[in-house]
Amino acid sequence: MTAQTAEQRDLTAVIGLEVHVQLETETKIFCGCSTRSDGDEAPNTRTCPVCLGLPGALPVLNEGAVEAAVRVGKALGSELPEETRFHRKNYYYPDLPKNFQITQYDAPICGGGEIEFSVDGERRTVGIERAHLEEDPGSLAHAGGSIDTAEYTLIDYNRAGTPLMEIVTKPDFRSAAEARAFLAKLTEVLEYLGVFDTTRDGSLRVDANLSIVDATEVGAEGDIDAATLEAANRTEVKNISSHKGAEKALAYEETRQKNAIQRGREVEQETRHWDESRGITVSMRSKEAEKDYRYFREADLPPLRVADWTERIDIPELPDARRERFREAYGLDSESASKLTSTKQVADFYERVADRFDPTLAATWVADNLLGELNYRDMAITDVSERLDEFASLVELVDTDEISVKNAEEVVLRRMLDDGLAPGAVVEAEDLGKTDGESVAAAVGEAIEDNPEAVEDYHAGEEGALNYLVGQVMAATGGSADPGTVNELLRERLEP
Ligand SMILES: Nc1ncnc2c1ncn2[C@@H]1O[C@H](COP(=O)(O)OP(=O)(O)OP(=O)(O)O)[C@@H](O)[C@H]1O
Numbered sequence: 503m504t505a506q507t508a509e510q511r512d513l514t515a516v517i518g519l520e521v522h523v524q525l526e527t528e529t530k531i532f533c534g535c536s537t538r539s540d541g542d543e544a545p546n547t548r549t550c551p552v553c554l555g556l557p558g559a560l561p562v563l564n565e566g567a568v569e570a571a572v573r574v575g576k577a578l579g580s581e582l583p584e585e586t587r588f589h590r591k592n593y594y595y596p597d598l599p600k601n602f603q604i605t606q607y608d609a610p611i612c613g614g615g616e617i618e619f620s621v622d623g624e625r626r627t628v629g630i631e632r633a634h635l636e637e638d639p640g641s642l643a644h645a646g647g648s649i650d651t652a653e654y655t656l657i658d659y660n661r662a663g664t665p666l667m668e669i670v671t672k673p674d675f676r677s678a679a680e681a682r683a684f685l686a687k688l689t690e691v692l693e694y695l696g697v698f699d700t701t702r703d704g705s706l707r708v709d710a711n712l713s714i715v716d717a718t719e720v721g722a723e724g725d726i727d728a729a730t731l732e733a734a735n736r737t738e739v740k741n742i743s744s745h746k747g748a749e750k751a752l753a754y755e756e757t758r759q760k761n762a763i764q765r766g767r768e769v770e771q772e773t774r775h776w777d778e779s780r781g782i783t784v785s786m787r788s789k790e791a792e793k794d795y796r797y798f799r800e801a802d803l804p805p806l807r808v809a810d811w812t813e814r815i816d817i818p819e820l821p822d823a824r825r826e827r828f829r830e831a832y833g834l835d836s837e838s839a840s841k842l843t844s845t846k847q848v849a850d851f852y853e854r855v856a857d858r859f860d861p862t863l864a865a866t867w868v869a870d871n872l873l874g875e876l877n878y879r880d881m882a883i884t885d886v887s888e889r890l891d892e893f894a895s896l897v898e899l900v901d902t903d904e905i906s907v908k909n910a911e912e913v914v915l916r917r918m919l920d921d922g923l924a925p926g927a928v929v930e931a932e933d934l935g936k937t938d939g940e941s942v943a944a945a946v947g948e949a950i951e952d953n954p955e956a957v958e959d960y961h962a963g964e965e966g967a968l969n970y971l972v973g974q975v976m977a978a979t980g981g982s983a984d985p986g987t988v989n990e991l992l993r994e995r996l997e998p
């Protein structure tokens with residue numbers, strides 16, 4: 503080891519992501535096969551000559567996929583070209599029986615753009631290189647689960663031809679945590695656009711690129727010049743299917759590469775595989791160069807004019823804008839505004855409740871109570887979207903003081919979710935109607951009469967005695983009296 507490598511160098515990680523997202527369409531991108539799996543379908547049943555790549559079968563572009571891609575482009579602030587084209591990317595691997603993937607090359611549907619997100623309370627902006635449309639390959643099942651030890655592999659082409667969008671970022675990330683925060687934001691935006699179904703298995707897959715550069719190469723703005731980026735040997739980690747997986751794989755790669763460099767070894771430019779169960783990346787092959795793919799024009803698909811689509815398609819209000827509007831229009835704090843805009847469905851639900859009640863009360867009920875109880879049950883807002891009227895009538899019962907907040911939260915809401923009951927039915931079944939003023943007053947009188955010692959203690963200045971008496975009244979009214987009112991009534995009655 504030379505003297506130079508023996509001392510610790512100050513190193514920085516450089517990260518760029520290629521994110522493959524399945525666009526939500528009814529049918530595949532180049533044929534009429536369904537994209538919807540019914541859960542326990544047999545392999546290779548949702549297929550036809552086109553997605554099986556049989557000779558002579560001709561692709562026909564799905565308009566739904568183009569529309570979704572245009573939405574994504576608009577949300578990213580990309581440049582949408584007048585015209586876009588498709589290419590064949592040639593490679594030999596059993597997940598694609600044609601031996602090429604129809605994708606885009608020099609005229610992708612989206613060029614440039616950026617995404618802003620927060621990480622550790624700081625705002626970051628990451629550039630988008632481009633985003634293009636392509637077909638998803640089939641899926642491989644390695645016997646025993648591991649690609650490097652399997653004896654054989656099974657192939658299922660049901661997934662083949664699902665519309666994919668590959669969103670390629672600039673190498674603008676400097677840490678694994680940033681990459682993860684970006685993925686969360688991207689997912690949120692895609693979900694708002696209605697082009698992405700997060701619950702679909704494998705709907706988001708990431709290739710994570712990482713290289714290490716000397717910290718001295720990083721400018722004041724975190725910028726690194728193109729020649730340095732080009733010269734740095736990067737690894738591309740494939741097979742990552744979750745945000746958390748991406749963060750873990752990148753953190754692993756960062757440590758592995760930094761250790762190699764600190765020991766004076768060079769990092770090899772290669773493709774690596776993320777082994778989720780072992781939590782490590784393993785070498786697969788040297789990184790293919792662009793020329794290996796022999797890209798050429800897909801002659802079976804004519805160039806597509808996107809200009810008309812771009813004009814016609816509008817996108818909804820995006821998460822950041824909606825968050826800001828919630829803060830201003832409804833006077834919510836940042837935390838509630840964030841919670842209530844976490845998905846478009848939650849935000850829509852909240853706005854419908856806020857239309858009927860005081861927005862702050864609506865925020866407490868949706869953000870704290872409802873989302874909390876749903877989360878606890880592994881349910882989503884979409885499970886109760888149809889029950890907005892019932893939910894509103896629960897808030898109404900509290901708002902008009904007919905039941906106590908405690909009973910509304912702990913009894914009514916829970917039984918609504920667990921047993922599918924309407925709030926009125928729960929109130930009746932559990933006899934939760936608030937005790938009227940007279941019976942509370944009577945219970946207060948009784949508590950004073952039955953507990954002379956506590957009364958004496960209270961008069962002797964012991965505040966604890968009052969709490970004891972409040973407890974007695976609450977017990978006598980079955981918890982339906984308002985503790986604050988009981989407290990006041992007792993003080994009044996005990997005044998000398
Ligand atoms: N020095 C670097 N360190 C880390 N990431 C880098 C570096 N230079 C480029 N990248 C990132 O690598 C990714 C390159 O993706 P791109 O799709 O353009 O090419 P590719 O990976 O060679 O092609 P393929 O789609 O065939 O895998 C981008 O996300 C880019 O930001």
Ligand SMILES: [Mg+2]
Binds near residue numbers: 520670
């Ligand atoms: Mg790529």
Ligand SMILES: [Mg+2]
Binds near residue numbers: 520709738
């Ligand atoms: Mg790549």
